[in-house]
Amino acid sequence: MFYIYCPYCGEHREEEEFHPKGQAHIERPKEPEACSDEEWGNYLFFRDNPRGVHHEMWVHAVGCRKFFNMTRHTVSYEILETYKMGEQPSITADSQAKPREAAAVSQQEGVRA
Amino acid sequence: MSNAATFDTRTDTAIPVESPLAYSYRRSGAPQAGGSSRLQLRERAMLGHLILRGGAIVLDEAVRDVLGLNLPGRPQTLVQDASGERSIQWLSPDEWLVIVPGGEEFPLETKLREHLGSAHFAISDVSGGQTLLEISGEAARELLMKTVIYDVHPSNFPVGKGVTTVFAKATTIIRRPSEDRWELVVRRSFADYCYRWLLDAGAEFGVNVQQ
Amino acid sequence: MQRYSGFGLVKHALSHHENWERQWRNPTPKKQYDVIIVGGGGHGLATAYYLAKEFGVKNVAVIEKGWLGGGNTARNTTIVRSNYLWDESAVLYEHAMKLWEGLSQDLNYNVMFSQRGVLNLGHTLQDMRDIQRRVNANRLNGIDGEVLDAKGVQALVPIMDCSKNARYPVMGASWQPRAGVARHDAVAWGYARGADAHGVDILQQTEVTGFKIRDGQIYGVHTNRGDIEAKTVGCVAAGNSSVLAKMGGFNLPLESHPLQALVSEPIKPILDTVVMSNQVHGYISQSDKGDLVIGAGIDGYNGYGQRGSYPTVEHTLQAIVEMFPIFSRVRMNRQWGGIVDTCPDACPIISKTPVKGLYFNCGWGTGGFKATPGSGHVFAASLAKGEMHPIAEPFSMFRFHSGALIDEHGAAGVAH
């Protein structure tokens, strides 16, 4: 069960307080009317669903009720970072090597009751 | 003016009121464990509850001037006045819970709105929608450990902290106004469930319910 | 193929079981096949089996990165039913059901398909409306089923709490007598043995690392054991479908989620039917070994870890004990997780793709096992002809562009 650092509450909280909201950084087309059925369908339904580093949106439903983003490994389930809505991830599938450690430390080792 | 409607939902004429636990007392009673009790439970009903929304910078001055309290900017903090009767609690970066003695909420809202003028903010009166349960006694923390998933150990939950978290299968706000006292802010419609849960989980400690 | 029978068993016993043949070969990959199936689970093996047996395509390879039948086939709760709401899915699952009914004999492998019946409980007025709607539709589609009231449910499952003082009292249920359970591993092994006997190469420990595509047409796959050529490639990779699609250069409307299940310790037989409930959210049956086989819900986040979160297990067991208070002192032995690829409309994708010759069969979510024979059969037909089988037609991935979704959430609300 995940232990999630809420970027707004500034502390780790139990997964039960959160709801996953699917892939992050999906923007609604600015001009929906200009979209083809295909483009609109892609926005609505088609997803990356990677095996590995994934950027997803969560909401601190039982807490501050804020939506935020999370970079998480979908196999190890390790949370590499969480960041506020509107911010960009510092860790991606490509640029993973170094910051991964740092982030992992703050998310994992730093856990203190 | 913020151009929002304000509405005093209270009346000073003597009208019988029913707290969210009124039905629960009738249904489940109010156990008196007496001397052997390691757990006290008490509802503080009919208080004034306001939800304050807006930017911290916008609200801070108004709250200080009107309520005489500093708006807690740090997450999970609870600020009270000397009497402990008035408090304001951080709920989210743009949301605070103000609890004041019953009847004070409307004048307070009005004053805040005057003070805030045309700034962007929101104040919602939720006094009828929630109630406050006080838990004290040596077994209080054990009871909470059975109930909420949040870490209530003193090292993580010092006096002056308040969080919104999972209470059994409901949501509550849990606060620690003083060393030996915990407060739960529960929604009216969930109050009976929470009450029955607390009696059930607390039974082994012997519960005293003060009405 | 060495035929199995009671007599054969006795014969082998007398020769100390020293003469049993391999159930399938362990061949080295050929350079080229007519059809490559990516994914050696139940669906993939069934596809290969029917390709070779029914559609005369015998030069087939099944490529499996792990061991055959090791994915969701080995991890599901083995429920088989066809009482789906919408015509499109009802036809598909009933097609599977009819194949289930002769499968052991067809494969000469006892998959222990046991038609002990499935109850879908209703606890609210809307539950009952949905149940009536579904059962009426099933009946007119030629699928067996009836609506039971609480008394009828109690009569079928005496140990269930059907009293009014339950939190969500049982108001009734839909009952499909022909539904039931099957031995999941045996399904994969039976299809593997059958496919192998028809000349299909099952390549285990072989991982597809990419597709060979030239001007929009596929002509082979890269694997960790070298390139293998084929002009027709069918991907049946369940939870890993999105990963394969990416290799093909497109996305799918899929999310891969953990789906958990658990079993109790074996106890003496006490529950003969399969019981499912959306409202309290749990489902349960008892295996021939005596374990209570219990399905939990899907975890909301994407996960390839074959692990889910603990609260899902808690909530499921709460539901089970709510329905069966006497199980409170029974003990949970083991829990595990699978990776389910879920579609927005809770219906599968059996489809052509933007790449010519590359087909996908995925998105079965929590309903894959029960469809195994039907899925394999219609997919095989489509691969053999190069045109989608009429039953598969509505399940094109492009329905998510046109909007022609087949929303089975009502019927598939609970993981199964």
Added chain:
Amino acid sequence: MSQSKQQMFRLNTGGRIDRSRTLSFTFNGQRYQGHPGDTLASALLANGVDIVNRSFKYSRPRGIVAAGAEEPNAIVQLGSNEAAQVPNVRATQQALFDGLTACSTNGWPNVQRDLMGLVGKLGGQFMPPGFYYKTFMAPASMWLTYEKYIRKAAGLGRSPMEADPDSYDHFNQHCDVLVVGAGAAGLAAALAAARSGARVIVADEQEEMGGSLLASRETLEGKPADQWVARVLGELASYENVTLLPRTTANGYHDHNFVTLHERRTEHLGDTAPVENGHRQVRARLHRVRAGQVILSTGAHERPLVYAGNDVPGNLLAGAVSTYIRRYGVAPGRKLVLSTSNDYGYRAALDWKEAGCEVVAIVDAREAPAGDWVDAARAQGIKIITGSAVIEAKGSNRVTAARVAKIDIDAFKVSGPVQELACDTIASSGGYSPVIHLASHTGARPTWREDILGFVPGLVKGVQACGGAKGTYTLGDVLAEGVEAGIRAAATTGYTAQTVSLPSAERLQQGPAVALFQVPHEKSTLRGPKQFVDLQNDVTAAGIELATREGFESIEHIKRYTAMGFGTDQGKLGNINGMAIAARCLKRSIPEVGTTVFRPNYTPVTFGAIVGRHCRDLFDPERYTALHHWHVERGAEFEDVGQWKRPWYYPQKVNGKAETIQEAVARECLAVREKVGILDASTLGKIDIQGPDAREFLARVYTNKWEKLAVGKCRYGLMCKDDGMVTDDGVTSCLAENHFLMTTTTGGAAAILEWLELWHQTEWPELDVYFSSVTDHWATMTITGPEARKLLAEISDIDLDRDSFKFMDWRSGKVAGVPARVFRISFTGELTFEINVQANYAMHVWQTLFKHGEKYGLTPYGTETMHVLRAEKGFIIVGQETDGSVTPEDLGMQWAIGYDKPYSWIGKRALTRSDTKRENRKQLVGLRPKDPKVVLEEGAQIVLDPKHAIPMPMVGHVTSSYYSPILDSGFALAVVKGGHQRLGETVYLPMADGQTFEAEIVSTIFYDPKGERQNV
């Protein structure tokens, strides 16, 4: 030995049992005696009970082989009465208590003489692995019949048939360091961590903490090791930052250091929890621990050797023999033969000898064993047979002799003559397997270490293993590793731990062990007598060999084909041996065959403990309105709507007899249509929306227009998802220019609030608007019917004049002396006022309404009547008329769609997709049954040609159907393909009972089509 009631195998001295007190217990109907400190297993051995069970498949007699969690055989049914039954209790882990009642789970007519045993004897060879798959296929119709008999053999224990009298708890724990296992390593680690001030939890599965030290022949600081244990436990107990949890098993290790601990609080006291000062104690507690660091000091399980007849009672693990002697003061036999591949096994022989019993011989697979314990054995004059092993145990109900021979391990054959040694006990040791279960729960793959012939845990972040769990077995090193782990764990969680001075342990010389798993036999594995690998599932070496012959090459395949490791012991004893055998058959190395993945639970956990308090009345919250009490006293029947309990209808007693739902609903409907009714509508979701951009926001989330809605006005709104499908509806009122009150469906309230926040926080943060739930703050009372205005006028100061307070207006004022907002909206089609007051005043206002309402015939009505009335008006219920596949246009609600709104509101684009533009989509229509007496079934399917063969094409279904008292006829709402173009057409509804109903497609509005009544 059934007459032996005087514990004839109990030693006169030694052990940690309290001989001064005697406990009596019953096993299979026989009364026996034991002592406090006994487990059920040690007490049974003390009384010479050899056969404790019958095996699952072959019904062979089985005895106790181990002393802990790894025991595969001694699985018993516990419980002195029906409600107290517990299936599958492991006798080696069940503390003895006075009056304990247990019996074997298999065996008929009894475990001593079992008829199925014959079947096993004769039929054994006809039941190889996978035999089910190869038989019972013909005829197809017979499988269920075959299966009925197969199922008879299923299961170990049985479920109780009565509800559980006990209660269970969850405990949410958080700590810096969780230590799992309080043996030498664990205690050392806990000590180091605790002294640093870190919050430490120590969990140990046994009755007493101390692990192997409680029964060790080794000394610490020259004194018996258990003295050091006592001292350390004393110190730990004195720390406020330490929690000691004995009888507590870490059963599951989940992500991010979340570990579940199963604490058995009363199972050592009785089969139901004792009552203490009026309160029944909690039987078990599930600790949900979030730990900063986890230390796995779970030790190692001894691995038995696999030889013929190794399942006959009297075959034990060497370590178990020592444990029974040293910890429980029981010698499980008289004459011992020890078969070992390593030095550790020798301890059993030494303990046995010191207990005053006869050691016939130590049979050591090594040519030249050397080491301190070997020397000690020689010094004791114990006969040591080298280069050999016990290749077969003789005996049926108890070992009578061991067949011993020289073996060639590499060639896997017996290489010398066989001698038979008379004995009643055979102890075997094949070395140790670290307990890696918890580590592998996290998904971390274990790694094989050739030097210790075992898997060691693969580790994820935040966890470390030490001692036996890591493959370290020498006491001195174990302690050192523990301390090191403790210090590191404390440091990682931000504490500074100073090192701990270790007690001095003896440094023993040990010779290398030899890799021996399956012992060769004169006959081939397939032809020879059975050699058991997994005792609980009757998996034999021959079975594994057969599986590999049939092409099952991955260990996962082999496990599934043979069922190895699927028992309640999860293969703690057998799995490694099984892998080794598979490796031999496949001519591969053990790691090549594959590692096994253990899943939670480490040992089984009571459902009740996992459920905790979330059962019975507390299974799920019941949400009540402020008026709930009134509804209950009025005898309302309730409907579950989400978590709410809503009055469904109010049956009245008519001359002593309660109304049926039909009678009650008819009465309630007419009361509303003809007089006035009242509904508790408090459950509707209410969201307070404030901010200068509130109006713009509404325009984006609703399908209809909002820019012109004036203060004091209300408007109905329809909400879609961006796929164009209807998801919610409700009335939103303009309270002030920047202030709106939105109502949502009862079930949708929470989801809609989150939906609004989602769009505000992620897509439109630039809009200045805030949302707050005020659902519980307001109580909502709907008075509706021709007399509504008169009634309200009596107790309100609001000007109710039809022209000043128009339909779709709201006003504020006082009702029954209470400040109220009154909304003139209508869901019934009648003149309606929705009175909203602060919930604390609700009961007063409600009762005042009734005081004044009687003369107007004020009648409370429930959700059923509400549904009838709204359906008569063609008003939809989201979730009933819609199912996630219905657009506003399908509902014929174009009037609520602002096609030309400037912003492309949520759902708009999707409405023009090729499929949503389709002509023949299912559209909402009314259905009038040809026979007015007919009330169509909700969910009934609609067809155009009822004579069509099955499958019969369906064009839609009935979404709502009721009897209308005011129209005195049945009527329905339905969705029909192209329905809007089919008004007047006849459709058919073929029902299950064979009859087919006819109905005409009509408008959805059945009553007061002009909508005059709400405007009176």
